[in-house]
Amino acid sequence: MAKRDYYEVLGVEKNASADDIKKAYRKKAIQFHPDKNPGDKEAEEKFKEAAEAYDVLSDAQKRQRYDQFGHAGVGGASQQGGGFGGGMSMDDIFSQFGDIFGGHFGGFGGFGGFGGSSRGQRVNRGSDLRVKVKLNLKDVANGVEKKIKVKKDVQCKTCNGSGAEGSDGLKNCDTCRGSGYVTRVANTILGQMQTQSTCPTCHGEGKVVVNKCKACHGEGVVKDEEIITLNIPAGVADGMQLSMSGRGNAARHGGVNGDLLILIEEEQHPELIRDENDLLYNLLLTVPQAALGTTVDVPTVDGKAKVKIDPGTQPGKVLRLRNKGLPSINRYGTGDLLVNVSVYIPESLSASEKEVLTGMDNSPNFQPNKSVKEKIFTRFRNMFD
Template identity: 40%
Template sequence: MADHYEVLGVSREATTDEIKKAYRRLARELHPDVNPGEDASERFKLVTHAYDVLSDSDQRAKYDRGGDSPFGGAGAGGFGGFGDIFETFFGAANGARAGRPRSRRERGQDALVRVNLDLKDVVFGVHRDLEVDTAVLCETCEGSCCQPGTSPVTCDICHGAGNVQRQVRSLLGNVVTSQPCNVCQGYGTTIPYPCATCQGQGRVRARRTVSIDIPAGVETGLRLQLPGSGEVGPAGGPNGDLYLEINVGADEVFSRDGDDILATLEVSMPDAILGTTTTIESLDGPVELEVRPGVQAGDVLTIKGRGITPLRGSQRGDLRVGVHVATPTKLDAKSRALIEEFASRTKAPAPQLSEFHQGLFAKLRDRFRNA
């Protein structure tokens, strides 16, 4: 058997790029479409087989240890390890099924993109145009993997079957096995002139825009699936899926409790005593809110239907506003006199202990839960 390095005209220390360049030079010279001679055809087979062995790091290492005999590094007459024997009996793990070549077209991988949203986006839903770095169909070869004007050719070794039968000597005697063809790697065809744009992959890396309508009601950690929006597969195979992982950022004013939105309203002491009507800026825009006379700190005022639309449903939650009564800390003499007169008229009871709460916000939280 001819030495693979000599067939390609490279040294045993040649790099992968040097082996590839040598193969391409010889393939252009010896390919049957260019050189129809019988000698050239035989040399082309040898060159292709040598390249397939030396371009694969595992096969090259095995060849360097003793040639590409059925049993690897023990030579044509010896036996390798048990792993090599089982591989010979049952075929390589990535080989083709007997009698059926492998398809170059495979499904593309799924992709995951994280999307940051504001609370307002969650309330109403939002449209986003996402820039995604992914694999797309090669426009030069349109997934054929070949240079334009060329096409795959039937493998001369397996004649398109993708596998070859061999009779090997084993511990059990002579055994006929079926293994993936080393020349075409089980595809049944070879590509003598790979597309220069995609390097024979049928796809390239590129940035593309994905338009998506994100529904209302999503929350942090939720994943939305977009079937067929992931990477295109090798040789123009079907696309994988795209998954959007949602992250909702914190809002300075509002927070979320299920389908309800929570906020805190600071009310002056006179307004808490006398009551008032005020306009607040909600996520829906301005909305009128009535503060009833005598409202207490920690009371919850509810505005129906101004919360979040559930992911699966149509009835929005509520906007719930917890009251915080702001007590003045600095009073002039006249204001203090008025407060003292008010206190004497109302004859308020002396301060006394009541149910324990861990601060105002804990009290508001409990009120929210029980409202």
């Protein structure tokens, strides 16, 4: 696919000044920034395309070669001048051109944020929102979709986030002349020293609101409620924090939205105990069940599972039900359900029950009365019914 004309990409004329090119790129970068267009591959490509165009047109020598020879004249830029050539990563874009945004973009997921210089017009970033979501073990095992209603700052629809009313509601800041920063020169014993700082009038934005929007009072954001769909993956754990990029509070004056941070709270299961991806269950058997063997039901995340108890099963034995635990959040496997066997010993016995047990203890050939034996076994089996 043929590359588009760089002037067309930025929306400027071929005789555009360096300042016009810089402003045009800043506008495009904000429009197609990944945090404002999460998951949008087309926007990501346009973001990279704008960076590539700015890399060439902002450099006087590269621009001259491009004007004379077109794309062929800057084809080696990625090797010779640090250009993008369509193949550079987001980190490269942010590190090379972060000063255009004043270094005020911070903590963008996956890209490391804009770093370095504090020069340039400031782009506001909305604050993050934090919500708590309660999940039961079934939600954790299978993943779940939840809808939540959050109160947040949203972009004002009346002024489209600019904070200004009408096309003439904004103007360049007189203090910094639209640059977003001011330069001061001080005389010291070492000579003149020059410092740059954020403009105190426009707070680094380069623009000031002349006529404030009546709906948002010049802020560019208003309070509203939004229903957000959360897709919680299987395998999350209590205390884990998930993030949804760009779903937090909207920023003043058309900046980049904050993130939505989701804190997981896991509800305690009445019978199962979680141990990372494994589940633990304490199975309580009567003496006859452990001695004679039986089949019992044990709880699982999705219902019940039948477990065979072999005759002569000893207290403390652990039965493993493979893949009946919880999945790894990275889908690398599923834990097991571990059934710990305990045997209940009655605290008091009737005279007839003592007779049977004493006989069993002292004489292997002792055969108690049939009715007494049935009575004891029935009592043991029904101990927890």
